[in-house]
Amino acid sequence: MIEAYLLHLLILICIYAILSMSLTLLTGYTGMLNLGHAAFFAIGAYASVLLVMAGFPFWLGFLAAGGVAALFGVLLSIPSLRLRGDFLAIATLAFGEIIRSIMLNWTELTRGPLGIPGIPKPELFGIVFDSMLTYFVLTIVVVLATYVVLKYLLDGKFGIALKAIRENELIAESLGKDVKMLKMQAFAISALFAGFAGSLFAHYITFIDPSSFTLSETVLVLLMVVLGGLGSLVGSIAGAIILILLPEPLRFIGLPSSMVGQLRQIIYAGLLIVLIIKRPKGLFGEQWFGGIVSDSS
Amino acid sequence: MKNTKILIFTALLSVVLLSGCSQIQNDEIEIGVVTPLTGNGATLGKPMVEGMELAISEINSQGGINGKQLKLHIEDGKLEGQATTNATQFILNVHNPKAMVTLYHVDAEVMSPLTKQEKIPLLHASFARSILPKDPYAFKINFDAVDGCKQLVEYAKENNKYRKLGALMSRVAYNEYCLQGAKEVESSIEEYWYVFGNTDFKTLLLKAKEDGVDALLTVGIDFEYIEMYKQMAELGYDIDLFCATASECINPGLESKNYPSFQGTVSVDFVHPREMDKSAFAQKYYAAYPNSKNAVVTYAGIGYDAITILKDAFTECGVADQECVQSALESYKNEKRDSVIGTLGFEDRVLKLDYDIYEFNENGWQLK
Amino acid sequence: MVFQQLVVNGIIAGSEYALLAIGLTLIFGILRIIHFAHGEVAMVGAYVAFVVSVSLGLPLPVGFVVAICFGALLGMAVNRFAFKPLRKQHVWIGLIAAIAVSILLQNIIALFFGNEIKTYNLGPVEKGMEMFGFIITKTQVLIIVVAVALMILTWFFIKKTKTGQQARAVADNRHLAESLGIDSEKVIASTFAFGSALAAAGGVLIAMETNLDPMMGLMPNIKAFAAVIVGGVGSVPGAILGSYFIGLTENIGIWYLPSGYKDAIAFFILIVFLLFRPQGILGKKKEGIEQ
Numbered sequence: 001m002i003e004a005y006l007l008h009l010l011i012l013i014c015i016y017a018i019l020s021m022s023l024t025l026l027t028g029y030t031g032m033l034n035l036g037h038a039a040f041f042a043i044g045a046y047a048s049v050l051l052v053m054a055g056f057p058f059w060l061g062f063l064a065a066g067g068v069a070a071l072f073g074v075l076l077s078i079p080s081l082r083l084r085g086d087f088l089a090i091a092t093l094a095f096g097e098i099i100r101s102i103m104l105n106w107t108e109l110t111r112g113p114l115g116i117p118g119i120p121k122p123e124l125f126g127i128v129f130d131s132m133l134t135y136f137v138l139t140i141v142v143v144l145a146t147y148v149v150l151k152y153l154l155d156g157k158f159g160i161a162l163k164a165i166r167e168n169e170l171i172a173e174s175l176g177k178d179v180k181m182l183k184m185q186a187f188a189i190s191a192l193f194a195g196f197a198g199s200l201f202a203h204y205i206t207f208i209d210p211s212s213f214t215l216s217e218t219v220l221v222l223l224m225v226v227l228g229g230l231g232s233l234v235g236s237i238a239g240a241i242i243l244i245l246l247p248e249p250l251r252f253i254g255l256p257s258s259m260v261g262q263l264r265q266i267i268y269a270g271l272l273i274v275l276i277i278k279r280p281k282g283l284f285g286e287q288w289f290g291g292i293v294s295d296s297s
Numbered sequence: 298m299k300n301t302k303i304l305i306f307t308a309l310l311s312v313v314l315l316s317g318c319s320q321i322q323n324d325e326i327e328i329g330v331v332t333p334l335t336g337n338g339a340t341l342g343k344p345m346v347e348g349m350e351l352a353i354s355e356i357n358s359q360g361g362i363n364g365k366q367l368k369l370h371i372e373d374g375k376l377e378g379q380a381t382t383n384a385t386q387f388i389l390n391v392h393n394p395k396a397m398v399t400l401y402h403v404d405a406e407v408m409s410p411l412t413k414q415e416k417i418p419l420l421h422a423s424f425a426r427s428i429l430p431k432d433p434y435a436f437k438i439n440f441d442a443v444d445g446c447k448q449l450v451e452y453a454k455e456n457n458k459y460r461k462l463g464a465l466m467s468r469v470a471y472n473e474y475c476l477q478g479a480k481e482v483e484s485s486i487e488e489y490w491y492v493f494g495n496t497d498f499k500t501l502l503l504k505a506k507e508d509g510v511d512a513l514l515t516v517g518i519d520f521e522y523i524e525m526y527k528q529m530a531e532l533g534y535d536i537d538l539f540c541a542t543a544s545e546c547i548n549p550g551l552e553s554k555n556y557p558s559f560q561g562t563v564s565v566d567f568v569h570p571r572e573m574d575k576s577a578f579a580q581k582y583y584a585a586y587p588n589s590k591n592a593v594v595t596y597a598g599i600g601y602d603a604i605t606i607l608k609d610a611f612t613e614c615g616v617a618d619q620e621c622v623q624s625a626l627e628s629y630k631n632e633k634r635d636s637v638i639g640t641l642g643f644e645d646r647v648l649k650l651d652y653d654i655y656e657f658n659e660n661g662w663q664l665k
Numbered sequence: 666m667v668f669q670q671l672v673v674n675g676i677i678a679g680s681e682y683a684l685l686a687i688g689l690t691l692i693f694g695i696l697r698i699i700h701f702a703h704g705e706v707a708m709v710g711a712y713v714a715f716v717v718s719v720s721l722g723l724p725l726p727v728g729f730v731v732a733i734c735f736g737a738l739l740g741m742a743v744n745r746f747a748f749k750p751l752r753k754q755h756v757w758i759g760l761i762a763a764i765a766v767s768i769l770l771q772n773i774i775a776l777f778f779g780n781e782i783k784t785y786n787l788g789p790v791e792k793g794m795e796m797f798g799f800i801i802t803k804t805q806v807l808i809i810v811v812a813v814a815l816m817i818l819t820w821f822f823i824k825k826t827k828t829g830q831q832a833r834a835v836a837d838n839r840h841l842a843e844s845l846g847i848d849s850e851k852v853i854a855s856t857f858a859f860g861s862a863l864a865a866a867g868g869v870l871i872a873m874e875t876n877l878d879p880m881m882g883l884m885p886n887i888k889a890f891a892a893v894i895v896g897g898v899g900s901v902p903g904a905i906l907g908s909y910f911i912g913l914t915e916n917i918g919i920w921y922l923p924s925g926y927k928d929a930i931a932f933f934i935l936i937v938f939l940l941f942r943p944q945g946i947l948g949k950k951k952e953g954i955e956q
Contacts (some may be wrong), residue, residue, distance in 0.1 A: 005390035012383070033757055079940055086697050086756065090894055091939045094932035097887075101929035104468045113469045113493075115378075117406045120433065205382055205697040207406045211377035219764055226761060250371070251387055257399040258588070261334030269617070269768040273747060274762050280754040296501050335772065339780040468735050468925055490925035494884060496875040499674045500916045501924055507667055520782040531802045533792035550781070556790050591781055641753060 007132040013085060013244045014139035015197050018146050020236035022193035025220070028187045028231035029154060030272075031166030033089040036096025037221055041067040042103060042213035044198025046110060049119050049208060058122040058203070065199035066192040068105040072099075073191025077184040096218060103210040108169040115209025122203050123243055129203075139200055142290055146193055150233055153189070162186055215288070227275060229282030246271065326367050326616050328353075328607065329388035330398040330600075331374045331381050331408060337494060338376035340518050341545075342400055344582075344592040345422065346371055348600030348637075349398065351585055356604070367604070370394065374404050381407045389415055395616045396420065398603050400596075402427075402470040409435055416619050418626055420603045423595070424471040424516070429646055436626060438603055438648045440567060442471050442516060443542050445652055447478035449565040450514065451578075452654045452665070453539060454482060458563055459512035462539075463487040463505045465498065465525065466515055474517045475541060488516070492645065496524045506534045512514045512563075514539045519593070522546055525553075530558040539562035542595065543571040543655045543662055550591030552661065562657040567650035568595055568638055570662045580638045598637035605635055669799040671916050677805050679912030680812035681874070684867025685889035686896070686904035687819050688740075688860025694836040694899030697756050697857055702743060704886025705770035708879065710736040710865025711872035712774055715783055725785055725873075732865045740861020741854055749850070767882075768922035775879040784879040809872045815866055816905055819859075823901055828855050836899050884928070888915075891935040893935055897948025906946055910934075 019041060027033050044065035052061040079091040103110050112115070121130040122138065129135050153159060159180050164172035173179050175202045202208045220243060228239025330349060334343035346369075353367045361367060370392050372384030381404045388394055389411055397412050399405050402423035409432040412419040419432065422439035429435055453459055458608075464479070464486050466472035479486060487508050489501045502525075505513060513536055515525070522540070529536055540546035543564035552559075573579060578601065579594045589597070606629055614621035630642035641649040654665040685707055692700050699778040714728030714737045747762040793802035831852045834842040843849050871885060889904075889909055896907025911931050918930040938945060 001390045001393070003390075004384055008383075008386040008390070027757075079936070083935070083939060083943055086699070087894070087939055087943050089699070089757075090890070091936055094891075094935040097932045098936070101492075101932075104492070105923060105925040106868055107473075112473065113403075114473055114623060115403060115406060115470075117427070204859045205378065205407065206377065206410050209378055209403055209406075211403060214377070216377070217379070219761075222757075223761060226758065230755070248387070251384075251391075256341065257334070257350060257371050257588070259776060260371060261339065261375075262772040264373065265335055265768055265772040266776070269765045269772070272765040273762060273769075276758055276765070277750045280751055280758045333776060335780070337780075337878075339775075343780065353696050405804075490923065492925065492928050494880065495927065496673075496881075497678065500671060500919055503667065503670050503674070504920060504924070520876070523782055523784070524875055530790045531793045532800050533795075554784075554790070557792075588779055 004132055007136055009244055009248070011132065011136050011139050013240050014136070014143045015201050015204070016221065016224060016244060017143050017237045017240040018139075018193055018197040018200070018229065019221045020240050021150055022190045023221050024198070024225045024228075024231065024233065024236045025150060025154065025162075026186055026190040026195075027225055028229075028236075029159060030162040030182070030183065031085065031168060032186070033092070033222075034076075035093035035188070035215070035218055035222075036099070037092075037190075037194060037242075038078065038213045038215065038217040039096040039099035040073060040194035040216065041198040041201070042099060043072055043191075043212075044069045044195025045208050045213070046103070046116075046198075047195070047203035048199035049116050049202045052120060053116070058124055062122075062196060062199045064267070066195040069195025069198065070188045070192040071204070073187040073189075074184055077120050077187035080183050080187065081180050093215075096215065100210055100213060100264050103213070110210075112295075113209060115207055117207045119202055119206045119208065121206070135204055139204075142196060142200060143230055146196070147237070149234060150193075154233070158185075163198060166231075190219070202254075205281075223272070227282050229284035232282075232284040233282030235282055315380060315621075323363055326362060326365050326392065326611060327392050327394045328367065328396050328398065328604070329369060329370045329372070329385075329392065329394035331372045331384045331388065331404060332398075332400040333376040333569075334371070334373040336375055336519070337518065337520070338401060340520070341593060341596045342374075344589060344594065344596040345398075345400055345600035345603075347586050347589065348597030348602075349604050350600075351597070352601045352604035352608075362608055363615060365616075367608075374399070374401075376401060376403065378403060378407050382411075385411050395611070396607050398600070399423075401523055402474075403513055405435070412568075414651075418607075418622065421608070421647075422599050422603075424649060425474040434623060436643060436646045436648070438606075439571075439599055440542050440650065441647065442474035442541065443478035443481075445478065445565045446475035446514065446516075447481050448477040448652055449539055449541060449563065449654065450482045452565075453512065454561055458537065458539075459507070461485075461487070461510045461512075463489060463508065463510035463513045464515065465489045465491070465501060465505065465513040467491055467493040467495070467517065467521065470495050471516050475514065489513070496520060498525055498528050502528060502532060502534055502536065505536060506657060511535060512537045512539055516541050517545075519545070519548060519551065519591075523551055526551070526556045526558045530556045537563065539563050542566040544568060544573055544595040545593050546593075547662070548591065548593055549574045559657050560659070564655045564657070565652050566595075566655060567652055568598070569653070571665060572657065573598070576637075595638065601637050602640065605637075666798045667920075669797060670788075671920060672913065673799045673801055673805075675913030675916040676909060677801075677808060677874070677912070678797075678915060679892075679909035681867060681871045681914060682739045682807045682885060682889045682892050683905045683908035684812055684815060684863050684870065685885055686892040686908045687816065687901055688864045689889050690893040690896070690899055690901060690904040691832065691856050692861045693834075693893060695832065695839075695853055696748070696759070698759040698763060699890065701760065701875070701886070702747075702767035702770060703860075703889070704882025704884075706736055706743070706861045706882075707864040707871065707885065708741055708877075708882035709739055709770055709774060710868035711877050711881065712778060712783075713865070714869045714872070715778075715785065715877055718785055718950060719783075725869075728760075728785075729866065729869050731879030732869050733862045736865020736868075737858040737862040740857040742953045743861070744854060744857040778877075778879070785873060785877075787873065804873050808874060811866070811870060815863060816901075819863065819901055822859065830850065832856050855942075887928075888931050891931045893945075894935055894943075895938050895945055899947025900945070900947045903945050903947035910946075949953060 047068040048061035048065035224239030228235030374381035396418045399419045400422045405421035413432045419435045424442035543566035581584045610625035655662045710732040714732040717728035718725045793800040892907035896903030
């Protein structure tokens with residue numbers, strides 16, 4: 001039975017690996033902090049669910065999840081054309097929260113707080129992915145595909161251009177890079193894969209509601225990206241593994257019920273602080289030269 | 298650097314694996330509960346877990362069930378879909394629970410597909426019945442918002458307790474269900490929604506007043522009720538609160554504050570709020586958990602009763618025979634009359650509770 | 666009648682946000698860190714006052730003063746142990762440290778005090794005073810008065826004291842300030858102390874109005890942050906202006922719009938400002954925009 005639990009964790013790791021790879025493209029490579037990333041995750045989830053439950057096939061729902069999320073990614077890229085890093089971060093935070101507000105209040109579309117139960121398992125090529133093992137196979141395939149695609153993009157000219165933007169936007173522009181287009185593409189691709197992750201998530205848990213897509217999820221993915229090392233795809237996957245597994249051993253420490261919830265959170269937060277202070281560059285991080293470490297000018 | 302990472306990963310994995318292997322003990326009956334223990338939902342989650350613990354320690358001190366001790370596995374669901382799923386997967390796969398218990402609707406929705414697969418009973422104290430048709434092993438053990446709010450508004454309408462009704466509600470499942478029930482009786486209800494966690498109702502109250510509303514329906518948690526009453530009193534608006542359930546609405550801690558706005562509150566409940574607070578069970582509960590003197594005792598009672606119900610089924614059937622346990626639960630009638638919250642057994646897997654209407658006046662809650 | 670009440674509701678909310686926003690704008694102005702844990706500092710301040718006034722039975726003003734002192738110390742501790750070690754790192758690392766600190770503080774308080782709501786002993790609740798077409802309680806008047814008084818004090822601190830002037834210098838250009846002999850670490854520590862003291866004061870005032878629970882700092886902090894941006898980062902008058910702007914628009918907004926979107930209103934305003942006037946109402950032109 002413990003294998004089932006490990007499989008569950010592995011499936012979650014895969015889903016979050018896709019999410020953190022998608023975020024590292026935006027944050028690690030292009031240097032744009034996105035505090036509203038959970039919104040793309042959510043949009044993908046809801047898009048996929050609404051389509052599939054209306055009778056469309058899973059592959060369509062899956063692709064639409066990425067597509068609709070990508071559209072919103074393009075939308076969010078607009079502020080990035082004007083705003084500097086930390087201000088952009090705030091704009092993304094606001095965006096994420098507005099999306100969540102809509103999810104909660106537009107009950108005609110999303111059923112709001114009641115959520116959408118009874119989401120069917122994916123069906124592809126006649127196979128229904130309703131066991132943990134088959135679902136794991138599905139997610140790992142998507143993870144590998146994501147890794148291959150992103151590695152190809154990021155190791156090539158696209159990746160170099162993005163890093164140039166991260167280091168110094170003015171210089172990048174003066175060297176002939178179409179910065180606006182690149183930013184838009186970065187947001188779109190990042191959102192695309194986050195949307196795919198959302199679809200996989202929704203069809204796995206079989207119930208979604210706004211409570212699964214809060215700022216906490218964005219923070220979790222950001223932690224994965226940072227702890228794994230900014231600008232590293234392998235690091236993002238490592239980050240996903242570490243952060244999904246991190247709270248689990250805490251379940252084995254017996255604590256009185258009146259304290260267990262708070263104590264676990266305290267230990268978790270303490271571990272985070274220690275980890276971030278001891279390894280601020282993450283495990284596989286790159287050395288940055290630009291960024292917003294120093295002053296504002 | 299790479300070595301450290303592999304080391305950490307292996308360490309975590311081995312802890313997970315090794316600890317899991319040592320858990321199987323055949324002389325214990327394991328029950329799992331996933332509910333918020335931190336955050337805003339904990340106000341009800343904690344008392345429920347404490348009630349369960351109380352019942353279990355009593356049973357265990359009397360020899361357990363058929364000689365076996367009961368063991369409770371508690372996890373914090375944080376009122377978040379993902380955390381609850383992880384916690385449920387953990388308990389189901391690493392331990393061997395014979396039943397699961399939960400409180401909030403969202404948690405029950407997430408847990409039900411998993412417990413259904415294991416064919417174990419899911420006792421959920423949510424306010425709605427929507428899980429029951431999908432999961433034959435699910436049992437609802439709390440107030441029914443659709444029925445209860447319908448009854449409440451029915452009483453209020455028949456007794457002319459309002460001219461114009463409004464709903465001051467947070468965007469959560471139990472309010473959506475309550476409104477559904479209310480609308481069966483009163484089709485025209487002004488809706489004033491707010492985000493769960495918000496405690497500033499002044500402008501919404503003003504809006505209600507300007508709309509001519511003189512009664513507001515709501516289902517909330519202590520930190521919301523205290524503010525609604527306080528702000529209504531300070532603003533001096535002549536609006537009555539219709540709330541469910543009475544013991545949550547003006548609990549003993551709040552009652553001592555004597556806000557003038559308490560007057561005119563109409564509520565519905567399956568226990569008498571004052572009697573519940575003074576009951577033998579409550580004294581037992583307060584003695585065991587001295588920090589919970591302002592808690593909502595009803596929820597401790599719900600947790601306590603959940604264990605009592607399970608105990609009866611397990612005593613009759615043993616734990617191995619899942620079918621027997623299932624039918625024992627379905628036909629549970631509380632013949633021993635040992636229920637704290639006063640149930641009359643399950644009917645179609647919904648706990649039959651006697652709803653009464655209560656009004657709050659100078660002498661506190663009055664049964665109507 | 667309605668309009669005046671809406672304005673008053675907005676002013677009360679704005680005063681509460683302002684006390685958090687001032688600290689945030691000072692800290693963000695200097696360090697560019699989104700101090701996620703600032704609301705929790707306010708929350709801890711509220712609980713300190715609770716311990717002093719309810720558990721120990723001393724008058725609330727005493728609790729208020731103790732809370733302010735404790736807040737200053739807590740702010741300096743957070744800076745020293747969570748932010749300072751990460752000073753040389755990318756600014757987002759500090760953000761993660763702030764988030765971890767906020768989780769830590771919320772749960773430590775919940776562990777010791779429980780999740781249930783707590784209240785100060787403020788006497789019986791009665792109808793507020795009716796004047797000029799609106800209703801306001803004595804507590805609410807006190808909140809506004811104390812908030813304004815603290816704002817004036819802050820203006821004095823920034824403009825007239827040496828530390829305040831140094832803080833502005835460091836916020837403007839840290840390297841230049843250091844090369845002129847200013848000990849930036851000391852200035853940062855003082856800024857944290859001052860901003861956190863104000864937050865603790867804000868926490869007590871908010872708790873007087875809407876009572877205490879461990880999560881009480883979360884939303885006010887986010888609103889305060891929106892206020893900082895709207896008013897102009899690094900500008901104390903801007904933070905104040907932004908706070909009242911947010912408070913007023915929220916309350917007037919839910920009058921006309923579906924009230925479930927109350928929080929979204931603040932965020933929407935935030936985005937509008939970021940897109941069209943990122944330097945805020947009172948900020949300098951170069952703020953926020955890509956060079």
